[in-house]
Amino acid sequence: MNTAVQEIPEDTSWVAKGFNRVLADRTPRRQVQAVLEKRPRFETFLADLSTAFVRVPTIALHDHIQDRLQQLVTFLAIDCITLVEVSADQSTLHPLYSYALPDLPSQGANTVEPQPWYTATLRRGEIVHFSRPDELSAEARAELASYLGVGCRSSLTMPLMMDGEVQYAMVFSSFHSERTWPDELIPQLRLVGEIFANAVNRKLSTEVTQRLQQDLVHVTRVVMLGELAATLAHELSRPLAAILSNAQAAHRFLAMESPQLEEVQEALDDVLVDTRRAAKLLQRLRALAKKTDLKRTAFDANEMIREVIHLVAGEASARGISLRLHLQDDLPYMCGDRVQLQQVLLNLVLNAFEAIADVSDRRREVLVRTVCELSEVITVSVEDSGIGLEEDALQHIFDPFFSTKAEGMGMGLAISRSIIMTHHGRIWAMSCPGRGVTMSFSIPTECKETV
Amino acid sequence: MNEPESTVLVVDDDDSFRRSLERLLHSVSLGVETFSSAQEFMRRPAPDGPACLILDMRMPGMSGLEVQQGLVANGQSLPIIFLTGHATVPMSVRALKTGAIDFLQKPVEDQLLLDTIHQALEQDRRAKAQQTEHARLQRWADTLTPRERDVFGLVVTGLVNKEIAAVLGTSEKTVKIQRGRLMQKMHAPSLPHLVRMADQLGLGLLTSKST
Numbered sequence: 216m217n218t219a220v221q222e223i224p225e226d227t228s229w230v231a232k233g234f235n236r237v238l239a240d241r242t243p244r245r246q247v248q249a250v251l252e253k254r255p256r257f258e259t260f261l262a263d264l265s266t267a268f269v270r271v272p273t274i275a276l277h278d279h280i281q282d283r284l285q286q287l288v289t290f291l292a293i294d295c296i297t298l299v300e301v302s303a304d305q306s307t308l309h310p311l312y313s314y315a316l317p318d319l320p321s322q323g324a325n326t327v328e329p330q331p332w333y334t335a336t337l338r339r340g341e342i343v344h345f346s347r348p349d350e351l352s353a354e355a356r357a358e359l360a361s362y363l364g365v366g367c368r369s370s371l372t373m374p375l376m377m378d379g380e381v382q383y384a385m386v387f388s389s390f391h392s393e394r395t396w397p398d399e400l401i402p403q404l405r406l407v408g409e410i411f412a413n414a415v416n417r418k419l420s421t422e423v424t425q426r427l428q429q430d431l432v433h434v435t436r437v438v439m440l441g442e443l444a445a446t447l448a449h450e451l452s453r454p455l456a457a458i459l460s461n462a463q464a465a466h467r468f469l470a471m472e473s474p475q476l477e478e479v480q481e482a483l484d485d486v487l488v489d490t491r492r493a494a495k496l497l498q499r500l501r502a503l504a505k506k507t508d509l510k511r512t513a514f515d516a517n518e519m520i521r522e523v524i525h526l527v528a529g530e531a532s533a534r535g536i537s538l539r540l541h542l543q544d545d546l547p548y549m550c551g552d553r554v555q556l557q558q559v560l561l562n563l564v565l566n567a568f569e570a571i572a573d574v575s576d577r578r579r580e581v582l583v584r585t586v587c588e589l590s591e592v593i594t595v596s597v598e599d600s601g602i603g604l605e606e607d608a609l610q611h612i613f614d615p616f617f618s619t620k621a622e623g624m625g626m627g628l629a630i631s632r633s634i635i636m637t638h639h640g641r642i643w644a645m646s647c648p649g650r651g652v653t654m655s656f657s658i659p660t661e662c663k664e665t666v
Numbered sequence: 667m668n669e670p671e672s673t674v675l676v677v678d679d680d681d682s683f684r685r686s687l688e689r690l691l692h693s694v695s696l697g698v699e700t701f702s703s704a705q706e707f708m709r710r711p712a713p714d715g716p717a718c719l720i721l722d723m724r725m726p727g728m729s730g731l732e733v734q735q736g737l738v739a740n741g742q743s744l745p746i747i748f749l750t751g752h753a754t755v756p757m758s759v760r761a762l763k764t765g766a767i768d769f770l771q772k773p774v775e776d777q778l779l780l781d782t783i784h785q786a787l788e789q790d791r792r793a794k795a796q797q798t799e800h801a802r803l804q805r806w807a808d809t810l811t812p813r814e815r816d817v818f819g820l821v822v823t824g825l826v827n828k829e830i831a832a833v834l835g836t837s838e839k840t841v842k843i844q845r846g847r848l849m850q851k852m853h854a855p856s857l858p859h860l861v862r863m864a865d866q867l868g869l870g871l872l873t874s875k876s877t
Contacts, residue, residue: 448751449750450751452751452771452772453680453682453772454682455772455773456686456749456751456773457682457685457686459686459775460689460690460773460774461689461690463690463775463776464690464693467694467776468693471693478692481689482689485682485685489682489686492682529724532727535726
């Protein structure tokens with residue numbers, strides 16, 4: 216069993232020594248010379264690699280990792296490098312990135328067979344390496360059979376720590392020739408591996424965060440839907456009830472001794488109108504329930520607002536709230552994800568409804584406004600005639616799990632803010648205590664990417 | 667059952683649903699009046715003939731439950747059928763406790779709705795007939811003297827004239843005369859008729875308590 220635990224030495228001369236050894240092992244003198252001349256480039260390569268990964272935006276990391284892996288293969292004059300994920304609870308390795316020279320046989324990197332010995336060794340932080348397959352124990356050979364079967368002659372697997380745990384490993388493989396893995400080379404491979412692992416980790420954790428955020432938005436949407444379900448059931452039952460009664464009336468008019476076709480005709484006309492009314496409601500519901508990525512488009516903000524208002528109009532009248540609109544004409548298009556921004560507005564309007572639920576000494580009023588300033592941003596505000604908020608509460612209104620409502624989850628505004636942030640917009644609250652709250656958000660008018 | 671004077675009153679803020687219901691009720695020759703709000707309905711004088719009210723639960727302004735409470739407060743016995751798009755259990759319990767005929771969910775099958783309407787109209791017809799009858803009896807009863815009223819109460823418990831005289835401390839002959847006047851004023855052809863009237867007027871109960 217060829218395993219060894221290696222530490223990064225403080226002396227950095229290993230870089231040069233390591234390279235000398237590697238090259239001496241496998242290449243003619245001429246090539247040694249050639250690569251030695253390239254030696255200073257290794258530090259440059261590392262520095263370049265790490266700064267590049269830091270600078271590259273997360274969204275571009277994937278391509279970048281792949282490109283740099285190819286460069287590393289060329290640079291180390293090796294045949295194949297694979298970056299794998301070592302999961303804590305599984306005995307299989309999950310390949311994340313791989314680059315192999317084009318003339319190699321397709322290798323068994325995608326194997327899903329359990330490799331308990333291999334993964335356990337790596338998880339302990341031990342390097343697995345062999346210069347010739349026969350250096351491996353029988354157990355190891357069996358586990359790596361598919362790998363060896365396609366012609367791997369020497370290999371080194373470097374476990375990579377992340378947050379105090381082995382989470383990744385980098386597999387360096389040689390197919391064309393056997394090669395040794397001198398001690399001096401180890402720290403160097405570890406360093407390179409860690410730079411890659413960091414980048415991969417950043418990419419994966421951003422993905423997880425994004426997924427969580429999307430889930431959260433989805434969850435609130437579902438919660439809000441729950442709150443709205445009663446209203447929507449009511450809204451949907453109206454056209455359906457009318458359709459049913461009309462159809463049944465038509466039946467009866469037809470079944471009469473002298474069928475009253477005019478009545479039937481009128482009933483059918485009304486059935487059509489109400490069917491379309493129901494279908495429109497469903498469309499809105501679907502748009503709300505859909506879980507989607509950010510879809511930036513240019514759209515008419517006033518129309519978007521009217522749709523939201525239409526959804527909550529029933530709720531408003533049931534609560535005795537007068538819902539008013541002051542929409543500026545001829546607005547430029549708003550740029551963003553229409554459904555998500557609708558979500559934000561819906562949240563603000565429902566909050567406003569809550570805020571004035573207990574108002575009895577004055578009109579219960581919610582005013583929705585649009586204003587366009589300098590034609591660059593459109594501001595949407597929702598004003599309520601409630602009792603307002605104290606400065607203290609106002610400060611924390613966007614914090615997660617902060618709520619002034621008895622049954623509030625405290626997520627609505629936090630999520631609203633995260634949605635507005637992804638739109639490069641702004642969201643804020645103002646309040647005169649005793650005279651209600653105005654919640655506003657502003658969104659740029661131009662879609663730079665799409666227009 | 668389709669008496670010309672029976673009316674179905676519909677209060678619903680949805681124009682299209684009102685129209686469809688009106689059409690359906692016309693197709694079975696029922697008289698319909700529709701109102702788009704509770705306020706509009708409340709301005710209408712109480713109908714004379716048998717009537718029932720179909721009420722939407724959720725309406726802007728005044729809710730269905732408030733209309734029901736208003737009617738009960740005014741002593742109006744109009745049978746109410748609630749028809750609503752979304753009903754919560756507490757809501758329906760409250761409505762039924764206050765005397766609603768039924769609580770139906772939109773959309774509603776025509777046969778169920780029509781059966782319920784007929785049941786409501788029948789209930790209102792009977793209630794109205796009873797009211798008329800009761801009012802007439804009350805008018806007659808109001809013409810009785812206090813002593814005739816006493817005799818009325820005792821006669822219907824099954825006492826004979828002699829026993830009544832003993833209770834009231836008067837002669838059997840006087841009781842006989844008072845009893846004759848009582849039968850005449852109440853238009854009662856026989857003792858059993860008088861007993862039934864006492865029942866309707868709530869007299870029997872009073873007397874049985876006092877004896």
